[in-house]
Amino acid sequence: MTVRLTIHEITKSFPGVKALRGVSMDVMEGEVLAVIGENGAGKSTLMKILAGVQPPDSGELRWYGKPVSFSNTSESQACGISLIHQELNLAGNLSLAANIFLGREPHRFGWIDQRRIHREAAQYLEQVGLNISTKTLAGELSIGQQQQVEIAKALSCDAKVLIMDEPTSSLSSGEAEKLFQLIEQLRRRGVSVVYISHRLGEVARLADRVEVLRDGANAGRLKKEEINHQAMVRLMVGRELSQYFPHQSHPLHAVRLKVENLVIAGRSSHPISFEVRGGEMVGMAGLVGAGRTEVLETLLGVRPALAGKVTVDGKAYSLGNPKAAINAGLALVPEDRRHQGLMTPMSVEENLVVVSSDQRSRLGWLDRRGDRNAAQSQVEALKIKTPHLQQTAAFLSGGNQQKIVFGKWILNTPKVLLLDEPTRGVDIGAKQEIYSLMEKLAANGVAILFVSSEMEEVLGMADRALVMHEGKITGELTRSQLSEEAIMGLAVGGPAASDKVSS
Amino acid sequence: MNLKNVGIFLLLAIILLFTAWKNPAFLADRNLQSLVRWTSLFGFCSIGVAFVIITGGIDLSIGSLVGLSGCILVLMLNQRYVPTDIQVDVIAVQKSTLREGREAVQVVIDPGEAIPKVDDSFRFRDMRNREVVGTVYATEISNNQMLVTFREPALQVAPQTKMQWSKFTHRPLPLVIAAVMGISMLIGLTHGILITKYRLQPFVVTLCGLLIYRGMARVLSKDQPLGLGNTLDGVKQWFRGNGFSIPVPGVRWISEGNWSPYMWDFSSKAYARNTDGRAIALDFWQWIAIPIPGILLLVLAIVAWLLLTRTLFGRYLLALGNNQQAAKFSGIRTDRMVIAAYVICSAMAGLSGILFTFDLNSVEPSSTGNVYELYAIAAAVLGGCSLRGGSGSIVGVVVGTAVMRALYLSIEALSIPKPYEFVIIGLALLLAVLADEVILRIVQANKMRVQALSG
Numbered sequence: 001m002t003v004r005l006t007i008h009e010i011t012k013s014f015p016g017v018k019a020l021r022g023v024s025m026d027v028m029e030g031e032v033l034a035v036i037g038e039n040g041a042g043k044s045t046l047m048k049i050l051a052g053v054q055p056p057d058s059g060e061l062r063w064y065g066k067p068v069s070f071s072n073t074s075e076s077q078a079c080g081i082s083l084i085h086q087e088l089n090l091a092g093n094l095s096l097a098a099n100i101f102l103g104r105e106p107h108r109f110g111w112i113d114q115r116r117i118h119r120e121a122a123q124y125l126e127q128v129g130l131n132i133s134t135k136t137l138a139g140e141l142s143i144g145q146q147q148q149v150e151i152a153k154a155l156s157c158d159a160k161v162l163i164m165d166e167p168t169s170s171l172s173s174g175e176a177e178k179l180f181q182l183i184e185q186l187r188r189r190g191v192s193v194v195y196i197s198h199r200l201g202e203v204a205r206l207a208d209r210v211e212v213l214r215d216g217a218n219a220g221r222l223k224k225e226e227i228n229h230q231a232m233v234r235l236m237v238g239r240e241l242s243q244y245f246p247h248q249s250h251p252l253h254a255v256r257l258k259v260e261n262l263v264i265a266g267r268s269s270h271p272i273s274f275e276v277r278g279g280e281m282v283g284m285a286g287l288v289g290a291g292r293t294e295v296l297e298t299l300l301g302v303r304p305a306l307a308g309k310v311t312v313d314g315k316a317y318s319l320g321n322p323k324a325a326i327n328a329g330l331a332l333v334p335e336d337r338r339h340q341g342l343m344t345p346m347s348v349e350e351n352l353v354v355v356s357s358d359q360r361s362r363l364g365w366l367d368r369r370g371d372r373n374a375a376q377s378q379v380e381a382l383k384i385k386t387p388h389l390q391q392t393a394a395f396l397s398g399g400n401q402q403k404i405v406f407g408k409w410i411l412n413t414p415k416v417l418l419l420d421e422p423t424r425g426v427d428i429g430a431k432q433e434i435y436s437l438m439e440k441l442a443a444n445g446v447a448i449l450f451v452s453s454e455m456e457e458v459l460g461m462a463d464r465a466l467v468m469h470e471g472k473i474t475g476e477l478t479r480s481q482l483s484e485e486a487i488m489g490l491a492v493g494g495p496a497a498s499d500k501v502s503s
Numbered sequence: 504m505n506l507k508n509v510g511i512f513l514l515l516a517i518i519l520l521f522t523a524w525k526n527p528a529f530l531a532d533r534n535l536q537s538l539v540r541w542t543s544l545f546g547f548c549s550i551g552v553a554f555v556i557i558t559g560g561i562d563l564s565i566g567s568l569v570g571l572s573g574c575i576l577v578l579m580l581n582q583r584y585v586p587t588d589i590q591v592d593v594i595a596v597q598k599s600t601l602r603e604g605r606e607a608v609q610v611v612i613d614p615g616e617a618i619p620k621v622d623d624s625f626r627f628r629d630m631r632n633r634e635v636v637g638t639v640y641a642t643e644i645s646n647n648q649m650l651v652t653f654r655e656p657a658l659q660v661a662p663q664t665k666m667q668w669s670k671f672t673h674r675p676l677p678l679v680i681a682a683v684m685g686i687s688m689l690i691g692l693t694h695g696i697l698i699t700k701y702r703l704q705p706f707v708v709t710l711c712g713l714l715i716y717r718g719m720a721r722v723l724s725k726d727q728p729l730g731l732g733n734t735l736d737g738v739k740q741w742f743r744g745n746g747f748s749i750p751v752p753g754v755r756w757i758s759e760g761n762w763s764p765y766m767w768d769f770s771s772k773a774y775a776r777n778t779d780g781r782a783i784a785l786d787f788w789q790w791i792a793i794p795i796p797g798i799l800l801l802v803l804a805i806v807a808w809l810l811l812t813r814t815l816f817g818r819y820l821l822a823l824g825n826n827q828q829a830a831k832f833s834g835i836r837t838d839r840m841v842i843a844a845y846v847i848c849s850a851m852a853g854l855s856g857i858l859f860t861f862d863l864n865s866v867e868p869s870s871t872g873n874v875y876e877l878y879a880i881a882a883a884v885l886g887g888c889s890l891r892g893g894s895g896s897i898v899g900v901v902v903g904t905a906v907m908r909a910l911y912l913s914i915e916a917l918s919i920p921k922p923y924e925f926v927i928i929g930l931a932l933l934l935a936v937l938a939d940e941v942i943l944r945i946v947q948a949n950k951m952r953v954q955a956l957s958g
Contacts, residue, residue, distance in 0.1 A: 302831055326834035340832045343825040345893055354822055354833045357815060364814045408833070 001028040002064075004192050005050075005081070005161055010059035012045055019045040020216045022059065027161055030190040032183060034203040037213035038236055038427030043196050046213070047163050050194075051083035052076035074103070082154035086166040086425075088146045092139025097121035099138050100153045124152035128182055142289060144175030151182065162186065163194040168202060169424060172287035172453070173488065180206060198427070199454065200232050212236055237428055245460030246436050248443075249479070252463075253278030254313075256447035257299075257416045262308030262319075264291065264298045270472040271308060276416065276447040281438065283462030284451040285487045291471040292451040293335055296418045300332040301325040312415055326355065329415030333405050333422055335451075337398070341405040344394035348386050349375040351393050351404050356411040378407035383433065399430025406437060417441060419450035423457065435461060455484050467491050507887040510942070511902045514885075514935055515909060522913035523757050528769075529916045531758040535751065535791050538912055542905040543796035544858055548879035549886070549904045550807050550897060551851025554844040556883050557811075557824045559892025560698065560705035562845065564712030565852040565879055568690060569872030571720040572683050572856030577729040577866055579679045584624055584669040589617045591625070593664045599652040601641045606656035608637075610666075614649045617668045622733060625651075625666035630659040638671075638733070654733070673734055680857060687853025688846050690716070695842030713876070720868040730865035742861045745792035755789040796858060800901070803851075808897040820844060825893035881932055882907050906935075 005027040052070030070076040212235040261271035297303040305319040317328035334340035360367040467490035475490035599607035761767035765782040811817035823830035886899030
C-alpha cells in the first residue's frame with residue numbers, strides 16, 4: 001500500500017498548553033486509521049491542522065511525498081482532505097442539495113444551477129445509502145442521517161482522506177452499524193478514513209491500524225493483529241487500568257424516586273411508570289431518539305408533562321417547574337454539557353455554585369465567602385484541574401467540565417441524580433473518576449438514574465436497566481439478566497425479545 | 504476592576520486631555536460640573552439598559568419613554584388656579600422690597616380672609632381698565648397688612664382696587680412621581696412578558712414601544728409643549744443645585760495656568776503677575792461641586808452595582824445572559840429574571856424623564872428623549888456590555904456615559920460646527936470599539952507567545 005498523507009513532526013501551541021509536540025504518522029491509501037487518546041491528547045488539534053482550520057507552528061504535511069500547506073479548509077478540501085466534525089455543521093433550514101454544495105454551487109451567470117445540484121446531490125446521497133429527496137431540509141433529518149449527508153458532502157469534494165471526529169457519539173447502535181458499513185465501502189474504494197473515537201470497541205472492529213496520542217505526542221502504534229482493548233488502554237493512559245468499572249452493589253434503601261403514569265409532551269402518549277430506590281443505580285438504555293433524554297428533562301421540569309405524578313421520598317412535586325424539582329431533591333447532568341450544563345464564559349466558581357448559592361444566601365444577598373469555600377471544596381473533592389477558581393470554564397477539558405456539572409449538583413445534596421450520557425466526550429481517566437463518583441453517591445443513598453448509549457457502561461454500572469423504545473419502556477432487566485443481546489432486543493421494541501430474556 | 508474598565512477610563516482621559524490641549528478652559532470647574540451633570544442625567548438610562556443588555560436583550564423604547572413620562576408628569580401634576588370669591592382691597596402700591604428690578608411691583612393689601620401664598624394669583628382691573636392677572640412672587644406680613652410682590656413686572660395696579668384671589672394648586676409631587684414610576688414599570692413588565700411568555704423578539708417589542716410611547720406622548724399633550732412654569736420652584740432649585748464638593752487634582756493648572764502651575768492671562772498671553780511682579784501660583788487641587796443629579800446617579804449606580812455583583816438576582820442575570828438554557832437547567836427562573844431586567848430598564852427611563860423635566864422645566868412631546876436609547880446603548884457597549892449578553896459592569900457603563908457626554912462637550916469647546924457632531928461621535932465610537940477588539944487580540948497573542956516560550 002502507498003502512503004498517501006504523511007504527517008511529519010507537527011507541533012502546535014495554544015495559550016497555556018503545548019497541544020502537539022512533534023507528532024508524526026502516515027495515512028495509507030484505502031485504510032481505516034484510528035487515532036485514539038484521552039481528551040487533551042491532541043487528536044482534535046491534529047485533525048484541525050490536517051483540515052486547514054489552523055496552521056501548525058512547525059512540522060510538515062506531505063501529500064504523496066510532496067510538502068503541502070493549507071491556510072483554510074477549502075485548500076485542504078481541494079487537496080482531498082475532508083473533516084467531519086463531532087458537531088455536525090449543516091444549515092438546518094437549507095435543502096440537502098444546497099448543504100452539499102454550500103460555497104461551491106455550480107452556477108451560470110450568477111444563477112445557481114438548481115437542476116444540476118439536485119441531480120448530483122442525489123448521486124452522492126445514494127452513495128452513502130441515504131434514499132431521501134434532495135429537497136428535504138437538513139434540520140428535519142435525524143443526527144445519523146445528517147452525518148450521512150456530511151459524508152456525502154465530503155465525497156462530493158472528491159475526498160481521498162476522510163477525517164471523522166467521534167462520528168458515533170450521537171448515533172444509535174443501528175445508525176452506527178450503517179456508518180460502519182459505509183466506512184467499509186469507502187475503504188474498499190480506496191478512501192483513507194482517519195477515525196477518531198473514544199469507543200475502543202468500534203476501533204477494534206474497524207481499524208486497520210491504530211495511532212495512539214498521549215499529551216500531544218505519539219504514544220505508540222498498533223498493527224491490525226495487535227489491536228485489542230487492553231493494549232489500546234495501556235498506551236492511552238500509560239498504565240494498566242486494573243478495573244474499568246468500579247461497580248459494587250450497595251444495600252438498597254426505600255424507594256426514592258417514584259414515577260407514575262408520566263405523559264411527556266411532544267412524545268407519543270404512552271404513560272411511563274418506574275421506581276428508583278436509594279443507593280440504586282438504574283441504567284436507561286435504548287436507541288437514540290427513544291425518548292430517554294425527554295424522560296429526564298420532564299422529571300427535572302424543563303420539559304412540560306401532560307399528566308402523571310412524580311414523588312421523591314413519598315412527596316410529590318409540581319411538574320414543569322425546574323425549581324420545584326430541584327427543591328424536591330432532583331439533579332440533572334444533561335447530555336449537552338456546553339449548552340445545558342455550563343455557562344462556559346463564566347468562572348469555575350460561578351458555575352459550581354449556581355444551583356446552591358441560594359441556600360447560602362440571605363435575603364437575596366450572596367454569601368461570597370461561603371460560595372468560594374463551597375466551590376473550593378468541590379474542586380478538591382472531585383480533583384477538578386483548574387489553575388484557580390476564577391478560570392473561565394470554557395478553557396477546561398471535557399472531563400473537568402463534566403466534573404463541574406457534577407460538583408454543582410453535589411453542592412445541592414441531591415436525593416435523586418439524573419445523568420444523561422454522563423461520560424460523553426470525556427477521556428478514559430476522567431470517565432473512571434466519574435464512575436467512582438457515581439459509586440460514592442449511590443453508597444451515600446442517592447438514587448441514580450443514568451441514560452447511556454454505551455452498552456458497556458450500562459452493563460458495567462447498572463444494578464438494573466430500563467430499556468426504552470419509541471417513548472415506551474419496553475422492558476426492565478435486573479443485573480443478572482443484563483446482556484447486550486437482551487438490551488438490544490428490547491431497544492428495538494420486540495416484546496418477543498423480553499420473553500427470550502426471561503427464558 | 505478589569506482591563507476593559509481601565510480602557511474606558513483611559514478613553515475618557517484622552518478625550519478630556521486632547522480637548523484641553525486645544526482649549527485649556529475645557530477643564531474649568533464650570534465645564535467639569537456640567538460634564539458631571541449631563542453624564543448623570545443620561546446615566547440613568549444607560550444603567551437601565553445595561554440590565555437588559557446583560558440578559559442578551561435590547562430596549563429601543565427608552566427615549567420615547569423618557570418623553571412620555573415627562574409628559575405624564577406634567578399632565579398629572581394638573582397645575583391649575585382655583586378661583587375663590589374672596590376679594591381683597593389694595594391699600595397702596597409701591598416698589599418691591601423683595602425683588603430686584605425697577606418695575607417690580609408690590610401691593611399692600613388688607614388680606615381679610617385670604618391667605619395668599621406664592622404662585623397664587625389675583626385678578627383685577629388695571630389703570631387702563633384691562634383685566635389683568637398677577638401671580639404672587641413673595642409675600643410678607645407687617646402690621647396686619649400683607650405685602651405682595653408680583654412676578655409680572657410693571658403691573659399697573661391702582662390703589663383702592665379690588666382684587667379677586669385665586670389659589671394655585673397641583674397634585675402632590677410624591678404621588679405624581681409614584682404614579683409615573685408605576686406606569687413606567689408597568690410598561691417594562693409588559694415588555695418582559697411579551698418577550699418571555701410570548702417569545703417575541705426584544706428588538707421588535709421595544710421598537711413598537713418606541714413608536715407607541717412617542718405617539719402617546721403627542722396624543723396626551725395634544726402635541727403641545729408642556730411646561731412646569733414656576734411650579735415646584737423649590738424642588739427644581741434643589742435639583743439644579745450642588746451637593747458636596749470633591750477635590751480634583753491638576754485641572755486648575757491646565758484651565759487657569761495653561762498647563763503650568765502659574766496663572767496665565769489668556770488675553771495678554773502671558774503669566775499673570777502680582778503687584779510685586781511675581782507670578783501667581785495656582786493650587787494643585789480644584790474643588791468641584793457635584794450637582795444633585797450626580798449624587799442621585801452615584802447612589803443608584805452603587806445600588807445597581809450591588810444588585811449585579813452581590814445578589815442572587817445579579818448572579819442569575821449574568822448566568823442566563825451567558826446561557827439561558829443552562830440557567831434554566833440549573834433551576835433559575837429565567838423568565839422572572841428577564842422580566843425584572845425590563846422593569847428596571849423602563850423604571851430608569853421613567854425616572855430619567857422626570858429628572859429631565861425638572862432640569863429643562865418643560866417637555867417637548869415630539870422630541871424630548873429622541874435617540875436617548877441609542878446614547879444609552881452606546882454607553883453600555885463602551886462600558887463593556889456585550890450585546891450577546893452575559894457581561895457588563897456598572898462602573899464601565901457610567902464612565903461610558905461620561906465618554907459620550909465628554910465628546911459632546913468637547914465638540915462645543917473646540918468650536919466644531921454642529922453638523923459634524925454625529926459624524927464625530929459615530930467615528931469616535933467606532934474607533935473605540937475597534938481599538939478594544941484589536942488590543943484584546945494583541946494581549947491574547949502576547950499571552951500565547953509568552954506561554955509558548957515558557958511551555
